[in-house]
Amino acid sequence: MSALAMDAAGPAASGPRAVDEHEHGATKRIIVGYGFWIFLISDIIMFAAFFAAYAVLTDSTAAGPSRRDLFEIRTVAIETACLLTSSLFCGLAGIGATYRERRLFYAGMAITFVLGAAFLFLELREFAGLIARGAGPGRSAFLSAFFALIGCHGIHVTAGLMWLLTMVAQVFAKGFRDDVLRRMLCFGLFWHTLDIIWVALFSLVYLVGVSR
């Protein structure tokens, strides 16, 4: 980043990302991003704990329904498509913010929100269906661990959607200020990390669950 700034005609006239850049030491953008990255890694570790609990309890069905009876792969496929596409548009919105392209930013954020909300709707519908069939979180240790793991991801998506709206409001009210851009960097990291966690969930919980 700083190499780029030096290359342009002095630090003042540099590219879109040159913020309060000094000769030595990290910029505020690097410090904020790195701190948030550490938080995200701790979040991933928390998910690993839930995942370990699920992996250990998958066969503890207490004579109730097992994963082969419950999971609907079609819904999971649509959920995956929603979240993956939303990740692309979140990235495009981030580019829009970095290059101060308002239209790209707003369009990307709007599509990200719609797809994220669709994902959440499908997940809640799946949960409601399971509970209606008597396979709620109280049925067996397996279902407790399943609801905890998938529900925790769902809560994260919900928080992400609220954060998304906040970011749109901030850009609308304050413009592409440096602090707003730093928050946007963190939001992008958060949303992409949720997608990475979902990759682990759909592969190792749902797909491995219905195979064999």
Place this chain on the structure above:
Amino acid sequence: MSSTTGVQRETHADIAPGDEHGAGDIRKAIYGYLVGFALATLLSIVSFTLARSTMVWTPSIPIALSVLAIAQMGVHLVFFLHITSGPDNVNNLLALAFGLLIVMLLVFGSLWIVSNLNHNMMPMQDILQMQR
């Protein structure tokens, strides 16, 4: 991927996670996301078809799915989060490596310990017998 397009310097400054080194062009930045999206979609489709297919030797499917998942997470990391192995990314990568170490200890440690416990546990009928 794009570190060679930047200026070649002896000392590399660090880069914030999520930022891309040497992305001075908006088209290039968008192109990177599209490539990542295409790769991730491809890997997802392969995973979903593999899970349902009956053409493959079935005991291999969970392992194949795990490998595909790890590959897709790698694609996401590189193309979406821009966590690469470049010299400007060392801190970000080290933090991730430490996180992965803890994740592996947590998941495989739990599985190992509990499978041992299950193995050593008395069969359920014997327990019920003793309770009488």
